[in-house]
Amino acid sequence: xxxxxGKTSEDYSRYRIxxxxxxxxxxxxxxxxxxxxxxxDLGTGTGTLARGLALRGCEVVAMDIAVxxxxxxxxxxxxxxxxxxxxxxxxxxxxxxxxxFDVVTxxxxxxxxxxxxxxxxxxxxxxxxxxxxxxYLDWLPMRGNVxxxxxxxxxxxxxxxxxxxGVGIHPEWVRDVAEAGFRDIETFSFDVDLPYSHxxxxxxxxxxxxxxxxxxxxQVIRFDAEFQxxxxxxxxxxxxLIPHRVFAIVCITPGLHxxxxx
Numbered sequence: 001x002x003x004x005x006g007k008t009s010e011d012y013s014r015y016r017i018x019x020x021x022x023x024x025x026x027x028x029x030x031x032x033x034x035x036x037x038x039x040x041d042l043g044t045g046t047g048t049l050a051r052g053l054a055l056r057g058c059e060v061v062a063m064d065i066a067v068x069x070x071x072x073x074x075x076x077x078x079x080x081x082x083x084x085x086x087x088x089x090x091x092x093x094x095x096x097x098x099x100x101f102d103v104v105t106x107x108x109x110x111x112x113x114x115x116x117x118x119x120x121x122x123x124x125x126x127x128x129x130x131x132x133x134x135x136y137l138d139w140l141p142m143r144g145n146v147x148x149x150x151x152x153x154x155x156x157x158x159x160x161x162x163x164x165x166g167v168g169i170h171p172e173w174v175r176d177v178a179e180a181g182f183r184d185i186e187t188f189s190f191d192v193d194l195p196y197s198h199x200x201x202x203x204x205x206x207x208x209x210x211x212x213x214x215x216x217x218x219q220v221i222r223f224d225a226e227f228q229x230x231x232x233x234x235x236x237x238x239x240x241l242i243p244h245r246v247f248a249i250v251c252i253t254p255g256l257h258x259x260x261x262x
Contacts, residue, residue: 003112003214005045006068008207013072015203017194018048019107019137023246024056026188030250032103032131033058040101040125042091042118043109047073047084049135053105054082061085061101063094092117098124105133110173119180126253132182135248138168140191146201146235147242153230154210157223161210168245182251189247195239198231 005012027033035057041050044062046069054060054077062084064070070086077084089095091106091113104122106113122132141148141164151164169189177185196204202224206212212220 003209004066005209005213006066008212009046009066009068009072011203011207011212012069013046013076015200016046016048016207017137017196017204019052019135019246020192020194022190022192023135023137023248024052026190026248027133027250028056030131030186032133032250037103038101039103039105040094040096041084042094042104042106042122043112044073044086045069045108047076047086049105049107050084051077051080051082054084055080058103061087061096063087063089063091065090092121094121094125096125099127101125101130102127103131103133105135107133107135108137110134110136110170110176115173115176116180119176119182123180123182123253128253130253132177132251132253133248134170134173134177135246136168136170137244137246138166140168140243140245141165142243145243146231146240149230149234150201150205150227153223153227154205154208157219157226158210158215160214163210169247170249173249177249177251181254183254185249185251187247187249189245191243191245193241194244196242197238198228198235198240201231201240201242202227 024033033053033056037058039053039058039060041062044050044064047062050060050062104126139147141151154161
């Protein structure tokens with residue numbers, strides 16, 4: 001199935017809560033998010049990560065292949081009072097000059113890339129010793145909770161979706177950056193409960209890959225109607241506290257004097 005996040009842009013911009021402030025505090029401990037830092041955000045979507053770093057004074061270029069997503073990002077940036085330069089390009093072929101950025105970030109998107117090619121391109125656009133951040137904010141299905149019920153309903157409407165039962169930790173991406181030659185690899189994770197009303201949680205789920213990004217409009221309507229009934233019957237208390245886990249990899253690209261591995 002073809003995944004088109006452009007079809008989710010309205011819900012995506014309204015209902016997908018971005019990384020919490022504690023995430024940016026953790027990045028600051030790595031020297032990431034400093035005023036004037038040149039930063040490239042890949043797979044930016046509606047710009048939640050790019051905007052968060054621009055608010056901290058970074059000079060941000062953001063890229064995606066979904067034009068509609070970035071149109072919403074610009075409106076959100078204007079409301080937030082920041083400026084981000086948006087460009088349409090894939091992570092694997094940015095078209096940007098070499099050694100032009102101090103930091104490259106990829107939030108909620110590394111799994112969509114041709115990862116070996118993206119890693120090579122990131123090394124090219126980073127300054128020697130520049131940092132790569134791969135980050136995720138994943139909901140957590142646990143026995144009997146609303147996320148488990150949500151995933152079960154998603155699969156009934158879209159059996160193609162196989163990303164079930166995740167724990168919000170991605171060791172496979174650590175292998176990716178290690179094999180690509182990145183060094184000083186560090187990871188961190190922490191949990192956070194995010195408040196959602198029924199309406200907002202429905203919008204958040206519609207904005208996910210297995211629903212509006214892949215299903216037809218009629219299929220999305222049928223899913224959403226059943227989802228609304230499920231929430232009202234089984235999880236009537238609002239707001240709901242939805243458990244999430246933040247996971248991030250921070251690593252450094254080799255300097256010019258250090259040959260790439262492989």
